[in-house]
Amino acid sequence: MRLDSKTPSGPVEKRWDNCKFENKLVNPANKRKYSVIVVGSGLAGGSAAATLAELGYNVKCFCFQDTPRRAHSIAAQGGINAAKNYQNDGDSIYRLFYDTVKGGDFRARESNVYRLAQISVNIVDQCVAQGVPFAREYGGTLANRSFGGAQVSRTFYARGQTGQQLLLGAYSALSRQIGEGRVEMHPRTEMLDLIVIDGKARGIVSRNLISGQIEIHLADAVVLGTGGYGNVFYLSTNAKGSNATAIWRAHKRGALFANPCYTQIHPTCIPVSGDYQSKLTLMSESLRNDGRIWVPLNKGDKRVPDQIPESERDYYLERRYPSFGNLVPRDVASRNAKNCCDEGRGVGETGLGVYLDFAESIQRLGQHVVRERYGNLFEMYERITGEDPYKVPMRIYPAIHYTMGGLWVDYQLQSTIPGLFVIGEANFSDHGANRLGASALMQGLADGYFILPYTLGNYLASNKLEKVSTDHPDCKQALEQASVSTKKLLAINGKRTVDSFHRELGKIIWDHCGMARTGEGLREALQQVPALRQEFWSNVKVAGGPEEFNQSLEKAGRVADFLELGELMCRDALERNESCGGHFREEYQTPDGEALRNDEEYSYVAAWEWKGPNQAQELVKEPLNFEYVHPSQRSYK
Amino acid sequence: MKLTLHIWRQRSTSEKGRMVSYEMADANEHMSFLEMLDVLNEQLIGRGDDPVAFDHDCREGICGSCGFMINGIAHGPRSGTTICQLHMRHFKNGDELWLEPWRATAFPIVKDLAVNRSAFDRIIQAGGYITTPTGNAIDGNAIAIPKEDSERAMDAAACIGCGACVAACPNASASLFTGAKISHLGLLPQGQPERNGRALRMVQIAQEETFGNCTNIGECEAVCPKNISLEVIARMNRDFLRGSFLWRSGSGGDGG
Ligand SMILES: Cc1cc2nc3c(=O)[nH]c(=O)nc-3n(C[C@H](O)[C@H](O)[C@H](O)COP(=O)(O)OP(=O)(O)OC[C@H]3O[C@@H](n4cnc5c(N)ncnc54)[C@H](O)[C@@H]3O)c2cc1C
Numbered sequence: 001m002r003l004d005s006k007t008p009s010g011p012v013e014k015r016w017d018n019c020k021f022e023n024k025l026v027n028p029a030n031k032r033k034y035s036v037i038v039v040g041s042g043l044a045g046g047s048a049a050a051t052l053a054e055l056g057y058n059v060k061c062f063c064f065q066d067t068p069r070r071a072h073s074i075a076a077q078g079g080i081n082a083a084k085n086y087q088n089d090g091d092s093i094y095r096l097f098y099d100t101v102k103g104g105d106f107r108a109r110e111s112n113v114y115r116l117a118q119i120s121v122n123i124v125d126q127c128v129a130q131g132v133p134f135a136r137e138y139g140g141t142l143a144n145r146s147f148g149g150a151q152v153s154r155t156f157y158a159r160g161q162t163g164q165q166l167l168l169g170a171y172s173a174l175s176r177q178i179g180e181g182r183v184e185m186h187p188r189t190e191m192l193d194l195i196v197i198d199g200k201a202r203g204i205v206s207r208n209l210i211s212g213q214i215e216i217h218l219a220d221a222v223v224l225g226t227g228g229y230g231n232v233f234y235l236s237t238n239a240k241g242s243n244a245t246a247i248w249r250a251h252k253r254g255a256l257f258a259n260p261c262y263t264q265i266h267p268t269c270i271p272v273s274g275d276y277q278s279k280l281t282l283m284s285e286s287l288r289n290d291g292r293i294w295v296p297l298n299k300g301d302k303r304v305p306d307q308i309p310e311s312e313r314d315y316y317l318e319r320r321y322p323s324f325g326n327l328v329p330r331d332v333a334s335r336n337a338k339n340c341c342d343e344g345r346g347v348g349e350t351g352l353g354v355y356l357d358f359a360e361s362i363q364r365l366g367q368h369v370v371r372e373r374y375g376n377l378f379e380m381y382e383r384i385t386g387e388d389p390y391k392v393p394m395r396i397y398p399a400i401h402y403t404m405g406g407l408w409v410d411y412q413l414q415s416t417i418p419g420l421f422v423i424g425e426a427n428f429s430d431h432g433a434n435r436l437g438a439s440a441l442m443q444g445l446a447d448g449y450f451i452l453p454y455t456l457g458n459y460l461a462s463n464k465l466e467k468v469s470t471d472h473p474d475c476k477q478a479l480e481q482a483s484v485s486t487k488k489l490l491a492i493n494g495k496r497t498v499d500s501f502h503r504e505l506g507k508i509i510w511d512h513c514g515m516a517r518t519g520e521g522l523r524e525a526l527q528q529v530p531a532l533r534q535e536f537w538s539n540v541k542v543a544g545g546p547e548e549f550n551q552s553l554e555k556a557g558r559v560a561d562f563l564e565l566g567e568l569m570c571r572d573a574l575e576r577n578e579s580c581g582g583h584f585r586e587e588y589q590t591p592d593g594e595a596l597r598n599d600e601e602y603s604y605v606a607a608w609e610w611k612g613p614n615q616a617q618e619l620v621k622e623p624l625n626f627e628y629v630h631p632s633q634r635s636y637k
Numbered sequence: 638m639k640l641t642l643h644i645w646r647q648r649s650t651s652e653k654g655r656m657v658s659y660e661m662a663d664a665n666e667h668m669s670f671l672e673m674l675d676v677l678n679e680q681l682i683g684r685g686d687d688p689v690a691f692d693h694d695c696r697e698g699i700c701g702s703c704g705f706m707i708n709g710i711a712h713g714p715r716s717g718t719t720i721c722q723l724h725m726r727h728f729k730n731g732d733e734l735w736l737e738p739w740r741a742t743a744f745p746i747v748k749d750l751a752v753n754r755s756a757f758d759r760i761i762q763a764g765g766y767i768t769t770p771t772g773n774a775i776d777g778n779a780i781a782i783p784k785e786d787s788e789r790a791m792d793a794a795a796c797i798g799c800g801a802c803v804a805a806c807p808n809a810s811a812s813l814f815t816g817a818k819i820s821h822l823g824l825l826p827q828g829q830p831e832r833n834g835r836a837l838r839m840v841q842i843a844q845e846e847t848f849g850n851c852t853n854i855g856e857c858e859a860v861c862p863k864n865i866s867l868e869v870i871a872r873m874n875r876d877f878l879r880g881s882f883l884w885r886s887g888s889g890g891d892g893g
């Protein structure tokens with residue numbers, strides 16, 4: 001297979017305009033004749049479903065939560081980037097583009113990133129119009145903060161609940177369309193498979209999570225906005241239900257999966273406290289604006305933090321990266337924290353933690369200012385740890401947070417299956433090997449509000465789509481397969497719970513395909529994961545029956561997919577003999593421990609093609625070209 | 638830490654439920670309440686019993702999925718905290734706890750501790766939005782919004798739609814939820830054009846959904862994990878009155 005990114009020609013700043021002009025349009029009266037399935041109601045899916053319905057398409061939208069408003073986007077804390085240059089600090093579309101390509105360690109498509117930076121400006125306007133209560137200055141203008149990997153202040157925020165407010169904006173737009181009968185909403189419904197007829201995506205197989213009924217929904221095109229796959233690691237900052245099932249099953253129907261090994265470890269999360277732990281909690285990166293990160297200078301120093309004098313503290317990020325200091329990108333901050341802990345300088349009971357200290361800011365700004373900026377995050381920290389961060393420094397440690405990899409899409413956001421579009425975290429498109437903070441919300445909304453509505457129209461206008469019915473043999477086959485595999489999971493009736501398999505998988509992936517990877521470790525993982533998968537299919541115990549509300553069964557299906565995806569992640573990481581962004585191979589580093597890319601050989605997108613169960617997947621490469629931002633060794637010093 | 642748990646078990650909406658008791662021997666103070674239930678569920682599955690169903694997702698107190706009664710208090714004993722953020726260090730060895738789902742006609746039980754809150758969505762669909770189709774927006778800084786207004790709008794917008802307010806209210810009223818959305822949008826300049834009609838429609842739908850009236854008892858505010866203030870109900874009532882007056886006088890709900 002050859003991959004065509006369909007990147008438009010012309011100067012980068014004109015490409016999106018050219019593309020929009022060249023794309024075919026569906027005339028307003030005809031839009032009513034088309035139906036579109038949108039799976040996902042997060043920032044990407046929610047904004048897409050609302051906008052498509054506004055345009056006149058018939059939309060069916062699906063989510064597994066009890067209401068679209070609870071999609072995982074709700075949990076995003078810190079903010080959303082936009083190149084508004086309201087602060088007059090030298091920001092521009094070009095600078096946001098530049099920062100994102102560089103932050104992604106030169107592994108993203110320039111054209112896509114430029115478009116994202118262009119659209120960022122419209123997103124904030126759209127959200128303000130919807131009533132998103134962004135933070136304001138006393139004069140009534142919008143306020144900004146800084147995020148890692150940038151030297152300008154371009155992040156818009158609503159306290160520490162930016163994702164919540166943006167999602168409620170999208171949800172309100174979606175609700176208006178549901179109320180007006182233009183979107184048929186299916187909450188508590190999980191997509192189990194993609195229906196492909198004559199090579200085109202024409203529908204999905206879904207399971208009603210309350211009744212257990214498995215059904216078919218057909219349409220003229222399918223959009224997946226189903227989020228990331230960070231939960232492969234079991235412990236992650238993602239919501240418990242976040243899963244890869246929709247994209248993975250689409251992958252098995254022919255959509256290529258790109259860069260699965262590019263996962264992001266977030267530097268500031270609350271450390272793990274015990275083996276019953278069910279998830280990890282992020283402390284927003286925005287805290288690095290005012291918090292200083294440090295560990296004791298000397299190994300094994302077990303004194304409480306306020307007993308350690310300034311001269312015996314190591315503010316290692318400020319020391320090593322004087323120009324970015326505590327605001328280096330996430331991959332750099334995470335790796336440095338890991339190194340300090342590996343050296344025996346970690347803090348807290350487990351030694352897997354570093355301090356994030358606000359003492360100086362509290363002194364400089366006053367406690368009330370710190371409370372206004374981060375109050376809810378401080379409360380959350382206190383609730384979980386029982387410690388008061390106004391008095392003692394927070395303890396933080398890196399945790400898996402975001403997945404840059406995802407289904408491969410071209411410039412039109414279309415996957416390798418015609419008629420299947422993928423948006424938001426579920427695709428691989430814009431962040432290369434490392435995502436900058438506050439850029440995921442931006443991407444989800446750019447895709448959903450501003451890009452997909454154009455590109456989907458082009459697909460519908462340029463293809464003649466025959467009517468299909470649920471009697472089609474491909475529909476029947478997909479339906480049958482979904483119910484057989486559900487029954488199979490229930491019939492195993494082995495000895496181990498789904499969670500116990502999931503935890504074990506997570507540990508393997510964290511140890512071997514986490515913050516630092518080696519060829520040897522990855523080869524080991526490639527033995528362990530298939531073995532675990534085999535055991536899963538013969539020894540898992542899933543409670544309950546198929547036709548009822550059955551959370552144990554839901555989890556089992558998701559973990560079955562993680563067990564396959566986890567293997568592909570390791571495979572991809574092993575194949576990429578270089579370090580870039582979040583993918584750090586210990587064998588490939590500079591003398592001072594920074595990621596060492598190999599542009600000669602690895603300046604490509606690695607897209608994987610499914611070849612059948614237990615068959616090796618085939619690697620297809622999309623070469624990357626850099627015409628504007630020339631690849632260099634990233635330096636934040 | 639050892640606990641005795643009495644949990645409401647109900648297989649489906651149509652079947653009858655009952656309290657079932659469990660001895661929980663393996664809790665510890667670092668766990669969250671839901672992690673303690675995870676441990677219980679692992680044990681139940683191991684024994685071949687049906688695990689306890691409860692809604693949850695983010696486990697960070699923001700998605701609003703989780704929530705049930707612990708000893709008659711929505712989200713349990715700590716104020717300003719969702720169940721997923723409640724930690725076992727607030728309980729002690731030997732405690733006996735009664736766990737029950739939200740109880741309200743408008744929230745039918747789905748299974749065990751999980752309920753159907755889709756009535757909340759229908760209230761929002763009736764008017765909990767600003768009509769602003771994608772692509773029509775003016776520059777974000779074109780309208781200056783006083784910091785104080787935007788902060789107050791944010792206080793109301795912090796609602797997570799968990800339903801604790803309904804569960805705590807003797808009238809099963811959805812006024813805190815509805816008032817929070819009406820206040821969030823009504824405090825902002827963008828929300829003015831539709832303000833009256835919005836209140837009118839949302840309040841009417843809340844009644845049709847069988848939520849009760851507010852009689853100012855204040856239980857909702859006490860259990861709200863996001864500390865939404867009763868003030869939002871006063872705002873709702875005011876906007877509703879204005880809306881009904883304008884509607885009756887023929888100038889339409891909207892526009893006001
Ligand atoms: C704790 C946290 C904080 C973050 N903070 C920030 C931040 O400050 N700034 C930033 O830019 N980014 C942040 N991110 C990242 C960002 O929140 C996500 O990348 C983004 O919200 C993803 O949006 P999405 O619409 O692609 O997917 P999601 O919001 O994950 O939505 C997925 C949707 O798909 C549905 N779904 C999934 N699978 C299925 C299925 N099989 N069947 C049916 N429906 C399905 C779900 O129900 C849901 O509606 C944060 C992430 C986390 C975890």
Ligand code: FES
Binds near residue numbers: 699722
């Ligand atoms: S699980 Fe999301 S608020 Fe509790």
